[in-house]
Amino acid sequence: MHVTSSPPLKRNTRPPGALVIEIESVTKLYKMGAETIHALRGVNVRIHRNEYLAIMGPSGSGKSTLMNMLGCLDTPSGGRYEFNGRNVATMLDDELAEIRNREIGFVFQTFNLLPRSNALHNVELPLIYAGLGKHQRLEKARQVLENVGLGDRMFHRPNELSGGQRQRVAIARALVNNPSIVLADEPTGNLDSKTGEEIMQLFEHLYDQGNTIIVVTHEEDIARHARRIVRLRDGLIENDAPAE
DSSP: OOOOOOOOOOOOOOOOOSEEEEEEEEEEEEEETTEEEEEEEEEEEEEETTOEEEEEOOTTSSHHHHHHHHTTSSOOSEEEEEETTEEGGGOOHHHHHHHHHHTEEEEOTTOOOOTTSOHHHHHHHHHHHTTOOHHHHHHHHHHHHHHTTOTTSTTOOGGGSOHHHHHHHHHHHHHTTOOSEEEEESTTTTSOHHHHHHHHHHHHHHHHTTOOEEEEOSOHHHHTTSSEEEEEETTEEEEEEEOO
8 A cells, every 4th residue: 555645734934024123234342341342243134023033143143132132122333223113223211111111022041030929920010010000910911821821820939830830921921011022032041851842832822823033042943943043153144044
């Protein structure tokens, strides 16, 4: 009997939406005593809604500087960075802080949770800064914890949760404001490989729901979960192509 093998299933890739981030000829210089460090040397990147992007590069390549730039934690020395059509260089500190709180959901390698607060309070924190009332905050925080599979853990403190559960709380906190992008810095760096894979499957689910995701990583197997990989070397983009 002749059996034909089925072709591999193609991962869901949607056409990109509106332009969220446009970085054009961006440079970043740092003074280290008498020495000038060229962290970025004229980088060009466009990121649209509904993209799933990985940024890779060896130590010293500029990927951390680019991540800080994307997250409005730093500003360019030269070139232009527009976020949702607004020039970041012209913004005041308060405007940048508002973008970081409302438009960018951060997920860190070290989770950055308040140790004495339960999961629900950790997730509602950005909504307090956004000025929402208590009932609305708690309702939104509960809903997003349900969405990441932690409906039964919302009253647990971080030390009562596993590493993977803590990262899920951090992801819920990143999502609670419905940000333009989710920016994840080495999101599986403190997790074992099985738990790391579960977190990447959660990112896959979030992408399928229409979220825009940028993952900064040095691990090839993590980057391959994305639909596009930007590789940096010596402050320049070496390659920008669809993931295999």
